[in-house]
Each structure stands twice: as structure tokens, then as C-alpha cells.
């Protein structure tokens with residue numbers, strides 16, 4: 269994944285954004301400010317919806333970046349080099365150079381990203397509870413609740429045991445630990461990735477044809493991305509920690 273814009277460096281790793289992020293950013297901000305927020309909190313001025321939608325989308329991408337940076341930092345600590353972090357249409361990619369030396373390192377590198385997303389989700393959820401208890405409802409609460417949900421969803425989706433998701437690397441670490449065979453572990457994770465991808469494509473198309481809307485199409489696209497990832501063809505998990513990060517805004 270090539271970065272179209274460079275944002276700078278975090279923890280010594282170049283961070284960039286692919287142009288496709290603009291598309292998903294706009295889709296999320298639009299989905300929130302034109303649909304979800306007006307439906308849940310009617311009667312507010314348009315600028316308030318737009319502001320809340322934009323702010324929630326920005327914070328979401330900052331959280332996604334934190335997820336990728338955590339992969340990069342733990343990978344470096346475990347002796348791997350990290351080429352770059354790039355955000356794109358389906359989430360983030362941290363390009364890891366080299367291989368984890370043992371299953372434990374693989375587990376730490378893969379596991380920290382979803383853990384960060386989970387903690388962010390709980391953090392936003394906690395603030396949402398405090399805000400609600402303080403009697404402050406409205407758009408702030410709506411944005412916090414959405415951020416809590418989307419980050420927890422991010423954590424859960426990424427631990428699905430299928431390459432090239434983080435969960436695929438976790439599965440690989442587990443099989444590697446159990447059998448002592450790294451190649452076999454890679455194959456198992458890659459096959460699981462292909463199966464999950466095919467399931468998502470099927471489920472997504474089924475939903476789309478039943479008229480559920482773009483959510484189904486999005487699911488199918490993510491499934492296609494899993495199938496198309498280079499991992500299953502080569503039987504290797506790929507060098508990159510790929511994290512599917514963009515939830516459907518609808």
C-alpha cells in the first residue's frame with residue numbers, strides 16, 4: 269500500500285495516508301452527520317451534525333493510527349524493522365520487515381493492536397457513561413458512544429482467526445507454538461483467511477441482494493480483500509500487519 273501523503277514520523281516510523289482514506293473518511297463523516305446523528309438526535313442545526321460527524325471521524329482515524337503504531341513499537345522491541353505505517357481504504361498497514369523469531373513475539377506483535385483498539389473502545393465508553401450520568405446527552409454522547417462501539421468492533425473483527433488480519437497472526441502463533449512448525453502455521457492461517465474471506469463475500473452479497481444496503485456490499489468488499497491478500501497464495505502471512513479498520517458507517 270503506497271502512501272499518497274506523508275504525515276510525518278511516529279516512534280521513528282514514517283506515517284502516511286493513501287488517498288483512499290479520503291473516500292472512507294468522507295463516507296464515515298457523511299454517514300454520521302447526515303444519517304445517524306440527525307436520526308438519533310433530531311432538531312439540531314446542520315453545522316452541529318457536520319461538526320460532530322467530522323470530529324468523530326478524525327478521532328476514529330487517530331485511534332486507528334494508535335492501533336498501527338502499537339504494532340510498530342512492539343515489533344521494533346522484538347527485533348523487527350518497521351518500514352512504514354499507511355492508512356488506507358480498509359484500515360491500516362504496518363510494514364514489518366523480517367519475521368518474529370518465536371511464537372511469543374508473534375503473539376505480542378499481533379495482539380497489541382486489537383488490545384489498543386479494545387482499550388480505546390472501553391475508554392470512550394467510560395467517558396460516554398460519565399457524560400450521560402452528568403446529564404449531558406446529545407451529540408457529544410452520540411459521538412462518544414459511536415467511537416466506543418466502532419473501536420470495540422475493530423478489536424473484535426481484527427482478532428478473527430484469519431490471515432491477513434491480526435487474528436490470523438495470533439492463530440499462526442498458536443499453531444506454531446503447538447507444532448513447532450512455522451511453515452505449517454502460516455498455511456493454516458492463510459487457509460483460514462481464504463475461508464473467512466469467502467464467507468464474508470457470500471454473506472455480504474446475500475445481505476446486499478436482500479436489500480439491507482451498502483453494509484452488505486462493504487462486508488463483501490472486505491471479504492474480497494481477505495481473499496485477494498497475497499498471504500494465502502504464497503502460504504505466508506505477508507510482511508505487513510494488515511488491520512481491517514474501517515467499519516461501515518451505516
Ligand SMILES: [Zn+2]
Pocket residue numbers: 335336339381382426434509510511
Ligand atoms: Zn492490527
